[in-house]
Amino acid sequence: MRKRSASIAIARDARTKGLQRRWRVGERVIEGGIFLASLLAIVVLLGIVAVLLRQGLPIFAHTPPWEFLFGTKWYPVSEPPTFGTTTFFVATIWVPVVATVIAVPIGVACAAYLAEVAPSSVRESVKPVIELLAGIPSVVIGFIGLLLLSPLVQSMFNLNTGLSGLAAGIMLSLMSLPIIVSVSEDALRAIPDEFRQAAYALGATRWEVVRHVSIPAALSGISAAIMLGVGRAIGETMTVLMIAGGALAVPVSPTQPMMPMTAAIASGIGNAVRGGPQYQALFAIGLLLFLITLAVNLIADRVLERQKRKFVR
Amino acid sequence: MKLDSALTNSRPPQYRGTKLSTRHLNLFYGPCQALRDITLDIPERAITAIIGPSGCGKSSFLRIFNRMNDLIPGARVEGSVELDGIDIYHRSIDVVELRKRVGMVFQKPNPFPMSVFENVAFGPRRHGRVSRGELQDIVESSLHQAALWEEVKDKLDQSAFDLSGGQQQRLCIARVLAVEPEVILMDEPCSALDPVATLKIEDLMRRLAEKYTIIIVTHNMQQAARASDVSAFLLMEGDICGVLVEHGPTAELFTKPKDRRTEDYITGRFG
Numbered sequence: 001m002r003k004r005s006a007s008i009a010i011a012r013d014a015r016t017k018g019l020q021r022r023w024r025v026g027e028r029v030i031e032g033g034i035f036l037a038s039l040l041a042i043v044v045l046l047g048i049v050a051v052l053l054r055q056g057l058p059i060f061a062h063t064p065p066w067e068f069l070f071g072t073k074w075y076p077v078s079e080p081p082t083f084g085t086t087t088f089f090v091a092t093i094w095v096p097v098v099a100t101v102i103a104v105p106i107g108v109a110c111a112a113y114l115a116e117v118a119p120s121s122v123r124e125s126v127k128p129v130i131e132l133l134a135g136i137p138s139v140v141i142g143f144i145g146l147l148l149l150s151p152l153v154q155s156m157f158n159l160n161t162g163l164s165g166l167a168a169g170i171m172l173s174l175m176s177l178p179i180i181v182s183v184s185e186d187a188l189r190a191i192p193d194e195f196r197q198a199a200y201a202l203g204a205t206r207w208e209v210v211r212h213v214s215i216p217a218a219l220s221g222i223s224a225a226i227m228l229g230v231g232r233a234i235g236e237t238m239t240v241l242m243i244a245g246g247a248l249a250v251p252v253s254p255t256q257p258m259m260p261m262t263a264a265i266a267s268g269i270g271n272a273v274r275g276g277p278q279y280q281a282l283f284a285i286g287l288l289l290f291l292i293t294l295a296v297n298l299i300a301d302r303v304l305e306r307q308k309r310k311f312v313r
Numbered sequence: 314m315k316l317d318s319a320l321t322n323s324r325p326p327q328y329r330g331t332k333l334s335t336r337h338l339n340l341f342y343g344p345c346q347a348l349r350d351i352t353l354d355i356p357e358r359a360i361t362a363i364i365g366p367s368g369c370g371k372s373s374f375l376r377i378f379n380r381m382n383d384l385i386p387g388a389r390v391e392g393s394v395e396l397d398g399i400d401i402y403h404r405s406i407d408v409v410e411l412r413k414r415v416g417m418v419f420q421k422p423n424p425f426p427m428s429v430f431e432n433v434a435f436g437p438r439r440h441g442r443v444s445r446g447e448l449q450d451i452v453e454s455s456l457h458q459a460a461l462w463e464e465v466k467d468k469l470d471q472s473a474f475d476l477s478g479g480q481q482q483r484l485c486i487a488r489v490l491a492v493e494p495e496v497i498l499m500d501e502p503c504s505a506l507d508p509v510a511t512l513k514i515e516d517l518m519r520r521l522a523e524k525y526t527i528i529i530v531t532h533n534m535q536q537a538a539r540a541s542d543v544s545a546f547l548l549m550e551g552d553i554c555g556v557l558v559e560h561g562p563t564a565e566l567f568t569k570p571k572d573r574r575t576e577d578y579i580t581g582r583f584g
Contacts, residue, residue: 119386194423198485201379201417202436202492203409212439217426 052290056283059083063277068284072250076268076278083281085288087250091165091258092292095240096233098169098254099176103233104226106173107180108215111222114181115188116196116210127185134178142242145171150243157255161245165254168244172236176229183228187221188214220304227300234293237262261289332357332496332526333378338392340373342385347373350392351557353545355496360518360527362541362563364534366578369547370555371530372420375498378528379415380408396496413440416489420501422481424473424488429465432473432484436492451491459487460517479510483517490521497521499529503536515540534579538567546575 014020059068063083071084110130114123149170150162157166191214199213215222245257246267259267265282272279333355340348348370355361355378363371373382380401382388393400401411413436424432433452437443443451452469456462461483468475473484482502489497499518503511518527518540531537537544544567545560559572570576 192423194419194421195425197381197384198419198423198425198488199435200384201381201412201419202439202488203411203413204435204439205409208439212435213425 049290052283052287056280056285056287059277059280059284063281068281069288074248074264076272076281081277083277083284085261085264085281085285087248088259088261088264088285089288090250091240091244091260092234092262092289094165094251094254094258095169095172095244095260096230098166099172099233100226100230102170102173103176103180103229107177107225107229108184108222110177110181111184111188111225112210112215115185116214117206127182130178130181132178133174134182136175138175138236138238139242141171141175142239145239145243153255159255161257163243163245163257165244165251165256165258165260168240168258168260169233169254171239171243172233175236175239176232179232180225180229183225184218184222187218187225190221191217223303224300227296230296231293234289234296235262237266241266261285265289329356329359331355332397333528334395335377336393336395338377338390338394340370340377340382341387341389341391343387346554348377348555349550351547351555353557353560355526355528356543357526358522358524359542360522360529360540362537362544363528363530363547364532364537364544364578365547365555365558366549367532369549371547372500374547374555375417375500375528375530378496378498379412379417381417383408413492414494415496415498416492416494417498418482418485418489418500418502421505422478422485424476424481424484427473428470429473429476429484430469433487433491435488440492452487455487455491456484458490458521459483460513460520461487477510479506479513482506482510482514486514486517486521494525496526496528499527501530501532504532511536534567534581538563546572546578548574548578 011020063071068083068085069089070086071082072086073082073084074087075082114127118126145167146163150164150167152162153159153164153167153170154162195213195217196209199209204212240260241263244260244263246259246263247257248259249256251258265285268278268282272282331354335351335353338348338351339346351374363374365371376382377390377394378396378401382390390402394402396411396414400406425435427435430452433455434448437448437451453462456465461480464480465476465484473481476484482505486497486502503514506514515536518529521527522542529537529541541563543560544563546558546566547555548558550556559566559570559575561571566575567579570579
């Protein structure tokens with residue numbers, strides 16, 4: 001009882017001194033709004049997963065998961081149809097691998113040049129140009145690949161057709177390059193200058209500073225940049241549809257024509273009967289694609305987390 | 314360790330040779346002059362303190378000696394700066410080699426984002442092929458010299474950021490020692506540290522001065538008085554330009570300053 005009366009007394013004193021707690025409506029509204037916005041992202045994500053599951057899973061009543069994943073025969077309109085997706089899966093590995101192998105060294109080197117070597121005037125004019133590259137529509141990239149690159153690939157490797165995983169990978173590397181450069185450059189520039197100063201003062205050369213101080217210190221950011229680039233290469237559709245060749249055989253070499261999962265979905269969905277087995281199978285491929293990108297992201301997260309925990313300031 | 318021998322105080326610096334000297338040194342950052350006409354000798358194997366108010370060019374002056382100002386676009390040096398009688402701004406001088414001879418400790422402890430061991434091994438690794446065993450020896454002896462070995466011998470593989478601020482600063486000193494320099498420049502090495510850590514660094518400096526030439530920039534008058542053999546007082550003249558007002562043995566400069574401005578500064582009348 002005493003406690004309660006003391007509490008009332010304090011509240012009264014607070015009122016008289018203008019200290020009483022206020023109900024700040026604006027703050028609450030904004031807090032709530034921000035919360036709802038973040039909730040929306042999660043709801044949408046869950047919704048997408050739900051749709052993929054609902055539309056895709058029924059295929060496994062028709063084709064067992066084992067056959068779906070490891071079968072090499074994709075005959076959606078035969079009687080009976082078969083839905084083996086290994087062909088697409090392997091193509092989806094090849095194309096991003098080619099793109100990454102090309103884009104990562106060039107991208108990181110370019111970022112290191114811009115962040116560590118280039119005078120600010122050069123950096124300020126070159127970086128926007130590189131970022132502009134990201135704005136080129138993928139269909140235009142596809143055109144260029146079709147027109148210029150694939151004949152080149154054909155004659156260089158003496159192939160029947162230049163339309164191949166290699167050509168697609170090279171064009172995709174152009175598309176992931178701006179992401180890798182831009183994000184890596186930001187990561188390198190975020191490294192405190194004191195590290196560089198310390199290294200220079202120890203008699204390190206510029207290359208040694210870049211190689212042994214800046215890049216290791218920015219490694220988490222650079223890996224994030226690479227993962228974003230890989231993600232772009234995995235998910236890209238139009239370019240691979242136009243220049244990967246679209247062959248329905250398991251590709252054993254990147255120089256062969258192939259059809260990655262994205263291209264398979266895009267080319268197949270138009271003539272699939274809504275709700276039919278092919279339609280379901282294409283959704284299941286979408287689900288698989290989603291799981292692959294999810295895995296890439298999770299691995300990247302893990303790597304970054306470990307990197308961070310190792311040397312946090 | 315040799316350096317653990319008893320402290321020798323009040324060594325008369327005037328009997329020592331000159332390690333570094335500047336003659337009519339001017340430093341410009343683009344159109345602005347940062348230092349004007351500084352002529353100063355730095356005695357060998359002694360501690361020289363550079364004191365003066367904020368913005369008078371103390372740090373710029375310190376960075377003259379390992380040419381860190383080279384990294385600033387538009388910085389330009391006139392006059393001569395000599396290390397053992399050799400003009401270090403001559404075009405035949407290799408900056409990388411110079412910086413191996415003239416090491417630097419910064420204001421804020423700035424260990425690399427690596428393990429304690431790798432921090433100390435950084436210099437030796439860059440500067441020649443050393444075997445794993447040699448590297449171990451260099452790291453251990455450098456940490457000993459920096460009076461840090463006992464505290465970190467069990468955490469050589471941990472991140473340098475796990476150490477306290479004072480330990481990090483001594484790690485930075487060990488990192489410099491591992492390169493085996495002749496001169497160590499210290500740019501307010503204690504300004505980010507608590508009093509206990511500060512005393513440890515000062516104690517360490519005294520011992521290192523047996524073997525190395527040390528130049529320290531400090532804001533802290535007591536530190537200059539306590540820890541240095543020779544002091545030089547810089548002040549800005551006009552708006553931004555640093556000039557050398559007075560220099561001499563620390564005991565004299567602090568007890569019988571010749572210049573009125575020095576007296577005003579060390580007694581705290583401005584700053």
